[in-house]
Amino acid sequence: MRRVRIFDTTLRDGEQSPGVALNHAQKIEIAHALARLGVDVIEAGFPITSDGDFECVRRISREVRGPTICGLARTARADIERAAQALESAARSRIHVFTSASTIQIEHMLRKTPEQVIEASVNAVRLAREYTDDVEFSGQDVMRADFDFVIRLYRAAIEAGATVVNIPDTVGYGTPQEYGALIARVRDEIVAGRDVAISTHCHDDLGMAVANSLAAVENGATQIECTVNGIGERAGNTALEEVVMAIHTRRDHYRAETGIHTRELFRVSRLVSRLTGMPVQPNKAVVGDNAFAHESGIHQDGVLKHKETYEIMNAELVGREAAVMVMGKHSGRAAFRKALADLGYVTDGAADHGLNDDAVNVLFARFKELADRKGQIYADDLRALVEAGSEVQQTFALDSLQVLSGTHVTPTATVRLVTPDGTKEAAATGDGPVAAAMNAISAATGITPELETYRLQSVTRGSEALGEVSAGVRYKGVTVMGIGLATDVVEASARAWLHAVNQIVAGQARVKSTVTAETP
Numbered sequence: 001m002r003r004v005r006i007f008d009t010t011l012r013d014g015e016q017s018p019g020v021a022l023n024h025a026q027k028i029e030i031a032h033a034l035a036r037l038g039v040d041v042i043e044a045g046f047p048i049t050s051d052g053d054f055e056c057v058r059r060i061s062r063e064v065r066g067p068t069i070c071g072l073a074r075t076a077r078a079d080i081e082r083a084a085q086a087l088e089s090a091a092r093s094r095i096h097v098f099t100s101a102s103t104i105q106i107e108h109m110l111r112k113t114p115e116q117v118i119e120a121s122v123n124a125v126r127l128a129r130e131y132t133d134d135v136e137f138s139g140q141d142v143m144r145a146d147f148d149f150v151i152r153l154y155r156a157a158i159e160a161g162a163t164v165v166n167i168p169d170t171v172g173y174g175t176p177q178e179y180g181a182l183i184a185r186v187r188d189e190i191v192a193g194r195d196v197a198i199s200t201h202c203h204d205d206l207g208m209a210v211a212n213s214l215a216a217v218e219n220g221a222t223q224i225e226c227t228v229n230g231i232g233e234r235a236g237n238t239a240l241e242e243v244v245m246a247i248h249t250r251r252d253h254y255r256a257e258t259g260i261h262t263r264e265l266f267r268v269s270r271l272v273s274r275l276t277g278m279p280v281q282p283n284k285a286v287v288g289d290n291a292f293a294h295e296s297g298i299h300q301d302g303v304l305k306h307k308e309t310y311e312i313m314n315a316e317l318v319g320r321e322a323a324v325m326v327m328g329k330h331s332g333r334a335a336f337r338k339a340l341a342d343l344g345y346v347t348d349g350a351a352d353h354g355l356n357d358d359a360v361n362v363l364f365a366r367f368k369e370l371a372d373r374k375g376q377i378y379a380d381d382l383r384a385l386v387e388a389g390s391e392v393q394q395t396f397a398l399d400s401l402q403v404l405s406g407t408h409v410t411p412t413a414t415v416r417l418v419t420p421d422g423t424k425e426a427a428a429t430g431d432g433p434v435a436a437a438m439n440a441i442s443a444a445t446g447i448t449p450e451l452e453t454y455r456l457q458s459v460t461r462g463s464e465a466l467g468e469v470s471a472g473v474r475y476k477g478v479t480v481m482g483i484g485l486a487t488d489v490v491e492a493s494a495r496a497w498l499h500a501v502n503q504i505v506a507g508q509a510r511v512k513s514t515v516t517a518e519t520p
Contacts, residue, residue, distance in 0.1 A: 002256045005040040005223040012043040014227035021479040026275045027056050035066040037264040046072040047086040048079045054086050061090035070094040075124035084131035094134040097124045101139030118156050125160040136164035143174035155190045164197045172205030180215035187220035199223035202238045209238040228272040241265045241286040266319035277470035277481050329371035384459040395505045405433040413437040417444050437494040447501045449473035471496040475504050
């Protein structure tokens with residue numbers, strides 16, 4: 001079995017998804033989750049793009065242990081030096097240098113000659129090697145490039161000191177046959193006999209990112225670059241969970257393995273979906289709601305008799321235990337703590353990133369409030385409750401919300417908030433009950449963001465299911481994502497708005513990078 005390394009770029013390429021803006025705390029939370037998942041490399045960001053990106057890469061380098069921490073850089077000296085500075089605290093660091101390989105990008109974006117591109121790449125790799133022994137090199141858009149030039153470019157990068165050569169199909173143009181053939185040529189002509197890894201980075205514009213990545217593995221690639229849920233520029237990237245489970249399930253074919261702890265896949269998927277505000281489609285492989293669901297009578301009969309009749313993977317293997325636990329308003333604190341432990345959330349306060357006693361107490365209060373309204377509480381309810389826990393200090397907390405609305409009534413909302421200075425009440429009207437609640441909170445807090453995106457989804461089962469609202473707001477050039485959870489849609493919306501306001505007050509939001517240069 002060959003070992004295939006997993007290079008996760010959720011925090012860099014994934015965060016470039018339109019509408020996504022993660023703050024520092026959210027990126028740190030995802031980075032720790034990726035470390036628990038067992039990824040080999042975390043591409044933490046593009047340090048030159050902004051002070052916020054630089055600081056986030058530096059924090060991840062300092063706080064996250066296990067994976068190699070990687071920073072992206074163009075072939076410019078300033079980019080490389082900035083990346084090196086951000087990675088100083090990492091136990092293992094990598095600088096990822098990229099340029100363009102296709103004629104169309106070289107002529108119209110870089111405005112250089114092919115020889116100038118090679119010269120700049122060689123100088124950049126040499127400079128990066130002065131800061132770390134682990135340097136990755138990429139030439140964008142290889143599938144629309146002259147393959148002879150690609151070989152010359154990568155040979156020069158290897159001779160300059162590159163330890164990983166990444167072959168990015170940046171615009172998702174290649175087919176598995178073409179892409180696999182190029183990987184084989186790189187393997188045979190310039191990598192054979194050298195201690196150099198071949199990496200794959202595929203986009204999903206034609207729906208072939210996962211297939212192309214697996215074709216690369218068949219032809220000698222030993223690293224796959226991917227994102228959780230396949231998020232990323234345009235149609236997204238290779239989906240981490242899909243390539244990992246394809247390699248695991250078809251070990252007989254690929255003769256390869258990864259170091260991923262597969263039972264963490266579902267939790268990480270849910271975390272990334274929640275923090276980015278990007279829902280996972282129900283029929284998505286491995287992590288979609290329907291991935292292990294059976295409705296056809298024939299399928300149900302077969303699965304009941306023997307799971308493998310229609311299931312090629314075990315749901316528990318990817319962290320999707322059956323929701324058999326039922327709790328209610330009479331459950332005590334000890335039972336609640338045990339339920340969280342059974343779901344994989346650490347509650348003894350000893351783990352660095354588990355739930356401590358204070359966090360459990362806050363969650364228990366929300367659980368009792370929810371149980372009074374909903375009755376039975378299922379495993380999915382508890383997961384949603386934990387995952388909706390705010391990662392920001394609550395300057396303002398919702399004490400009560402009253403809404404008056406109807407067909408011939410102007411929607412009006414009254415809120416009472418708990419603040420460090422006592423309680424505050426305010427009332428406001430709006431086009432609807434949700435808008436009225438948001439306006440009332442803004443009146444009480446003095447913070448009036450602009451709503452950019454709004455998403456509501458049911459996260460649990462039944463007629464009294466929990467509703468989760470993701471509200472993307474903008475305030476003085478800063479974009480944040482507020483998350484709210486409740487059985488009532490208006491209350492969930494108010495909690496999402498308040499969550500966003502607390503982020504703004506806490507100063508944890510950062511301006512999303514506006515760099516327009518295409519990256520691998």
